[in-house]
Amino acid sequence: MTTQNKIYFRHGMRDGSPIALGYFAVAFTLGIAARNAGLSSIQALIASALNNASAGEYAGFALIAAGSSYVEMAVMTLVVNARYLLMSCALSQKLKPDTPLRHRMLIAYDVTDEIFGICVAQPGHLNPWYAYGAIAVAIPGWAFGTFFGVIMGNVLPTRVVSALSVGLYGMFLAIIIPPARKDRVIAGVVAAGFAASYLVNRLPLFSGLSTGIKTIALTVALALLAAVLFPTNMVNSGEKSSSDNGDSKEVS
Numbered sequence: 001m002t003t004q005n006k007i008y009f010r011h012g013m014r015d016g017s018p019i020a021l022g023y024f025a026v027a028f029t030l031g032i033a034a035r036n037a038g039l040s041s042i043q044a045l046i047a048s049a050l051n052n053a054s055a056g057e058y059a060g061f062a063l064i065a066a067g068s069s070y071v072e073m074a075v076m077t078l079v080v081n082a083r084y085l086l087m088s089c090a091l092s093q094k095l096k097p098d099t100p101l102r103h104r105m106l107i108a109y110d111v112t113d114e115i116f117g118i119c120v121a122q123p124g125h126l127n128p129w130y131a132y133g134a135i136a137v138a139i140p141g142w143a144f145g146t147f148f149g150v151i152m153g154n155v156l157p158t159r160v161v162s163a164l165s166v167g168l169y170g171m172f173l174a175i176i177i178p179p180a181r182k183d184r185v186i187a188g189v190v191a192a193g194f195a196a197s198y199l200v201n202r203l204p205l206f207s208g209l210s211t212g213i214k215t216i217a218l219t220v221a222l223a224l225l226a227a228v229l230f231p232t233n234m235v236n237s238g239e240k241s242s243s244d245n246g247d248s249k250e251v252s
Helices: 003-036 041-050 054-065 070-080 083-092 101-108 113-120 128-155 158-182 184-202 211-229
Strands: none
Touching: 003 041, 003 054, 003 113, 003 128, 041 054, 041 128, 054 070, 070 211, 083 101, 083 113, 101 128, 113 128, 158 184, 184 211
């Protein structure tokens, strides 16, 4: 590692530290969900180390608790985490064209909403070691948050565990409410999702379907319907910088 890469790595760790603290708090409640699904602390630790995504991981734990098949869990995780494919495509444009494939794959391993945000905000081309620095602190924060969540779930009284379980739902509300307040389309899709989920679980017509199939079908159907009825024009933000702008700046 060159001196310049070491500096970028330290800067990535600096910017990733607040993210890691937030991950630890959120993942702690996720650990409660993992514990309720029957996972041990080590299993939850490995799951979070391999899948650093709150919605995708919670969906996986919910399907495990429901006794769903491996195929259902794989498809659901793919659907819920599909947005990271778009983030990876966007982030790849921040890398130099000659960036080796190994660097691209390592960065893609942990493209989360927050890490994507700080990486795409870097001026000029993204140095892979900046992303590595952020990832180096973010993954342990997420994984060990889940780990300790399971442990505390096994130690704390049942009423306290039940109360902490609500924290994860609060996190999802915090995710969907702000954009829903700003965009009527998003608000409508969220409301339609709640209503459709209620009907699917109540109507006898769908009683033969597993929880995993219902969730996958609703996710794909509502997302497709919203995309067709309310298409969004993706406008290039037009970052005004030369190709070597960020690389020519001295990193301090």
